Amino acid sequence: MDSRHTYTSARGVLRTQIKTQIDDVDFAFTDKTNLIREVLDKLIDLQKKHGTQVYLEFAYKRISFSNPTTKQVYEIINQNLTPDEKRAYIKSVEVEKFQNAVKDFKKYGVKKGEQVLMYHNVLREYRCGTWKEIIDDIKSYDVKLLDCNVRNWKWGNKKYIRFTVVAKSTTYCGTSGMEFAFGHMIDGFSYLVESELWKDNKYELFDVIECEETMYGKNTRRDIGGNVYNKKRSK
DSSP: OOHHHHHHHHHHHHHHHHHHHHHHHTOOOSSHHHHHHHHHHHHHHHHHHHTSOOEEEEETTEEEEEOTTTOOEEEEEEOSSOHHHHHOOOHHHHHHHHHHHHHHIIIIIGGGTOOEEEEETTTTEEEEEOHHHHHHHHHTSOEEEEEEEEEEEEETTEEEEEEEEEESSSOOOOBOHHHHTTTOOOBSEEEEEEHHHHHHHHHHHHHHSEEEOOTTGGGEEEOTTOOEEETTTTO
């Protein structure tokens, strides 16, 4: 059989499966014809790039492409955001998202054995995981931990640690919505853990990631222009 015919047939089967997924649930996607083509092309490209099957997850006006084993998200198609929402971070919105995520984490996540609340920069939403899952996740990235990106936070009587890992190179991690909620513009991946868990397990993290001291230690901050300053002296 002609290899081109085999490829065309396989592509046709995939296209039909994708169309069925979109049509069956009716997620109110717009321009479905071009959307199906975009999903199909992206799916094939990602499978070639990563050398593995790619899992498709459908949500309201959003389709994510991820690794079926590690759950790492490769790409997102999101029709639920307006052009302005895709670009802009609004502090009041991020504060509300963070507070709701912590409430759910305390009420449901901890009971299910989840230990870490994380902000997903691509999905722009919160997810939960275990400490082991987070360590494995961080090990797969080329990132480092700056001393100034480990911060205390208290809500009620509960103490937490927020930590954000940043890229070693010029690789773009994406804006941390978690830190944006606190008024900090940081390009990195952010996590929230209870202080007790951090105290007991932080050296496991330090063993798998490069740790870097900054000019003013935990008081090091950067302004919007990237200039370093001492948080205490700026008050």
